[in-house]
Amino acid sequence: MPKRKPTIANEARIPTMADIARIAGVSASTVSRALAGLPPITEETRQRVAQAAKEAGYAVNRHARSLRLKRSRLMLVLIPNLANPNFPDLLMHIDQAAYDCGYDIMIAHIAVDPHRSDRYVDELLAGSIDGVLLTSNYCPPRILECIAAGRRMPIVRTLSPTPNLDGISGVQIDEVKAAYDVVDHLAKQGYKRIAHLGGPPKEAVAIARKQGWKLALADHGLPSSRDLFIQAGFRIEDGRQAAARISGMPPRPDAIFCSNDESAYGLIAALKEQGLRVPQDIAVAGFDDLSFSNVMDPPLTTVRLPRRDMAELSVRKLKALIEDETENDITVLAHELVVRASSLKT
Amino acid sequence: MPKRKPTIANEARIPTMADIARIAGVSASTVSRALAGLPPITEETRQRVAQAAKEAGYAVNRHARSLRLKRSRLMLVLIPNLANPNFPDLLMHIDQAAYDCGYDIMIAHIAVDPHRSDRYVDELLAGSIDGVLLTSNYCPPRILECIAAGRRMPIVRTLSPTPNLDGISGVQIDEVKAAYDVVDHLAKQGYKRIAHLGGPPKEAVAIARKQGWKLALADHGLPSSRDLFIQAGFRIEDGRQAAARISGMPPRPDAIFCSNDESAYGLIAALKEQGLRVPQDIAVAGFDDLSFSNVMDPPLTTVRLPRRDMAELSVRKLKALIEDETENDITVLAHELVVRASSLKT
DNA sequence: TAGGTTTACGCAATCGATTGCGTAGATGCA
DNA sequence: TGCATCTACGCAATCGATTGCGTAAACCTA
Numbered sequence: 001m002p003k004r005k006p007t008i009a010n011e012a013r014i015p016t017m018a019d020i021a022r023i024a025g026v027s028a029s030t031v032s033r034a035l036a037g038l039p040p041i042t043e044e045t046r047q048r049v050a051q052a053a054k055e056a057g058y059a060v061n062r063h064a065r066s067l068r069l070k071r072s073r074l075m076l077v078l079i080p081n082l083a084n085p086n087f088p089d090l091l092m093h094i095d096q097a098a099y100d101c102g103y104d105i106m107i108a109h110i111a112v113d114p115h116r117s118d119r120y121v122d123e124l125l126a127g128s129i130d131g132v133l134l135t136s137n138y139c140p141p142r143i144l145e146c147i148a149a150g151r152r153m154p155i156v157r158t159l160s161p162t163p164n165l166d167g168i169s170g171v172q173i174d175e176v177k178a179a180y181d182v183v184d185h186l187a188k189q190g191y192k193r194i195a196h197l198g199g200p201p202k203e204a205v206a207i208a209r210k211q212g213w214k215l216a217l218a219d220h221g222l223p224s225s226r227d228l229f230i231q232a233g234f235r236i237e238d239g240r241q242a243a244a245r246i247s248g249m250p251p252r253p254d255a256i257f258c259s260n261d262e263s264a265y266g267l268i269a270a271l272k273e274q275g276l277r278v279p280q281d282i283a284v285a286g287f288d289d290l291s292f293s294n295v296m297d298p299p300l301t302t303v304r305l306p307r308r309d310m311a312e313l314s315v316r317k318l319k320a321l322i323e324d325e326t327e328n329d330i331t332v333l334a335h336e337l338v339v340r341a342s343s344l345k346t
Numbered sequence: 347m348p349k350r351k352p353t354i355a356n357e358a359r360i361p362t363m364a365d366i367a368r369i370a371g372v373s374a375s376t377v378s379r380a381l382a383g384l385p386p387i388t389e390e391t392r393q394r395v396a397q398a399a400k401e402a403g404y405a406v407n408r409h410a411r412s413l414r415l416k417r418s419r420l421m422l423v424l425i426p427n428l429a430n431p432n433f434p435d436l437l438m439h440i441d442q443a444a445y446d447c448g449y450d451i452m453i454a455h456i457a458v459d460p461h462r463s464d465r466y467v468d469e470l471l472a473g474s475i476d477g478v479l480l481t482s483n484y485c486p487p488r489i490l491e492c493i494a495a496g497r498r499m500p501i502v503r504t505l506s507p508t509p510n511l512d513g514i515s516g517v518q519i520d521e522v523k524a525a526y527d528v529v530d531h532l533a534k535q536g537y538k539r540i541a542h543l544g545g546p547p548k549e550a551v552a553i554a555r556k557q558g559w560k561l562a563l564a565d566h567g568l569p570s571s572r573d574l575f576i577q578a579g580f581r582i583e584d585g586r587q588a589a590a591r592i593s594g595m596p597p598r599p600d601a602i603f604c605s606n607d608e609s610a611y612g613l614i615a616a617l618k619e620q621g622l623r624v625p626q627d628i629a630v631a632g633f634d635d636l637s638f639s640n641v642m643d644p645p646l647t648t649v650r651l652p653r654r655d656m657a658e659l660s661v662r663k664l665k666a667l668i669e670d671e672t673e674n675d676i677t678v679l680a681h682e683l684v685v686r687a688s689s690l691k692t
Numbered sequence: 693t694a695g696g697t698t699t700a701c702g703c704a705a706t707c708g709a710t711t712g713c714g715t716a717g718a719t720g721c722a
Numbered sequence: 723t724g725c726a727t728c729t730a731c732g733c734a735a736t737c738g739a740t741t742g743c744g745t746a747a748a749c750c751t752a
């Protein structure tokens with residue numbers, strides 16, 4: 001067995017289609033068609049080419065192919081915040097669905113610098129990327145311009161609903177109705193002063209959830225006075241900070257609907273530190289059904305997002321948009337109210 | 347203002363460098379050099395080209411450039427499991443660091459199908475991707491072959507330590523020492539029967555953490571008998587299932603070192619359901635310091651991984667490996683023991 | 693066996709950006 | 723003014739895969 005020494009001479013040149021052609025004794029076009037399984041190639045030739053490619057460790061050059069085909073089989077996923085567990089879970093399913101569709105995904109996390117997405121939009125418009133998956137309400141301005149100009153764009157938004165924007169496909173749930181369901185559940189449990197811990201005021205989902213809260217209270221003839229709305233945010237820390245304000249309220253609320261699970265975690269932890277019992281002294285509900293909601297003490301009542309379905313459907317929709325001539329449309333999926341101990345009357 | 351109607355004629359062809367050249371009244375080579383800021387171009391020409399490019403909404407075609415340069419500025423990140431919050435957090439920082447270095451990242455989630463990574467390895471070897479970032483112990487077989495053949499590969503592993511493999515750069519912590527620190531802390535608190543909830547038996551980190559547990563017990567003259575080792579896994583559910591076995595043990599352990607935070611979550615939740623108090627009846631410690639460990643009841647003692655530093659350093663290391671001729675090496679970063687209520691004697 | 697059809701494959705152009713080399717014009721110096 | 727030098731730019735080849743079109747050989751029919 002010859003001992004191989006790493007030298008420059010040893011670093012074999014990366015084989016190209018022409019190399020495979022030479023080895024198999026055919027032309028490059030034949031190699032291309034053989035590997036792609038295209039028509040006018042004998043089974044025997046195909047075998048020979050496949051064998052040569054395998055032995056040489058050959059793989060098609062992604063960039064050469066994309067250049068020629070003007071199609072990259074690349075989707076870009078814009079993610080606002082991976083620290084929120086909603087997104088990795090969604091991303092996981094997006095990735096799998098894209099793989100199943102024959103696409104690869106690039107990701108761009110835009111929490112630090114939203115401006116960053118502009119560069120990728122250029123790439124989309126320049127044809128370097130086939131499509132974009134938005135997982136938040138944010139939409140790069142350049143895209144809005146193009147849509148306003150009536151240009152058809154391979155873009156799908158999911159997780160966050162599209163408030164007042166046409167020309168972009170979407171896969172979402174009825175956020176207002178989902179929030180309504182949570183508050184309706186609390187009201188039916190007999191809670192009378194149901195507060196709402198609001199998310200970031202400009203977030204579409206936060207706005208919708210607040211609206212659902214108001215509607216449900218109105219339907220139950222319960223108050224939704226200003227003091228029952230607590231402006232917070234989506235992070236654990238936001239919930240934690242809100243706790244002080246809540247426990248100090250003169251007539252304390254007997255239930256709180258948090259705009260997401262994470263703020264509910266922080267709220268519950270802080271309420272307990274202040275000696276309040278959940279749900280005996282104050283009931284809490286969240287929104288998202290993250291995996292930790294089930295190990296919280298008490299387990300958290302929340303809304304389960306169909307993240308997997310959202311991911312799969314949005315990828316398929318984007319694929320259709322890229323490949324066929326599907327039109328833009330919005331799909332609304334069903335959500336599910338998950339009732340756990342944090343909201344139950346004892 | 348002319349009303350634009352979306353027609354095929356309206357769908358402007360994607361501008362190429364030649365188009366910009368025509369508009370600016372120069373050649374394509376000049377456009378290329380002007381946009382890249384390369385030497386023999388007048389400032390005035392550069393301005394004119396930049397202006398033309400901007401107005402036309404021009405962006406360089408990624409694939410044409412990559413084909414020509416034989417370099418894509420693309421890194422692939424292989425992720426075993428996005429459902430474990432370690433990974434999204436790491437990924438977030440990797441993404442940012444890569445962006446800062448001028449690289450884009452593609453991700454591939456290999457939980458469902460590890461075989462999937464083979465395709466990407468082909469791409470790496472075929473030159474379609476510049477480098478690969480491994481975030482687990484798993485290394486595609488093809489890569490091992492190449493390394494065995496003495497080929498220099500742009501690959502960096504992080505988060506998980508490299509057990510017995512040369513030729514791959516790494517950024518890691520001293521897992522054994524970190525586990526040792528946790529158990530040492532428990533022993534110093536006065537716990538005598540310190541059990542270990544083990545992770546997947548083949549995972550390098552699980553093996554290392556078990557080893558640290560044994561070493562610390564030995565140093566403290568405490569038993570590490572077989573019955574104090576409980577085989578479990580890394581998921582919440584694994585911890586939950588282990589609880590039944592633990593509470594039923596004849597001499598019950600008074601402390602448990604879990605191989606990660608998630609299994610600790612499940613364990614704590616299940617122990618509490620069985621009426622045991624943490625830490626009064628049984629202390630618990632984890633490993634990872636996920637963001638939820640701070641809102642657990644009780645807050646969880648754990649090891650904080652320097653995920654951000656790991657991400658940044660591994661990206662920089664990969665970049666160096668790709669661009670320069672840096673050699674492979676392993677960097678060991680410092681960890682931090684985070685003591686919280688779950689392990690404190692009352 | 694002549695003429696027509698089919699089969700299996702090769703030739704060469706093409707995608708868009710980059711870059712070594714060549715060159716026209718401007719500038720400098722004697 | 724004559725010649726060398728420098729500046730700013732263009733020409734054309736190149737990267738590797740794909741595909742319309744052309745063609746030699748094999749096959750069929752009358």
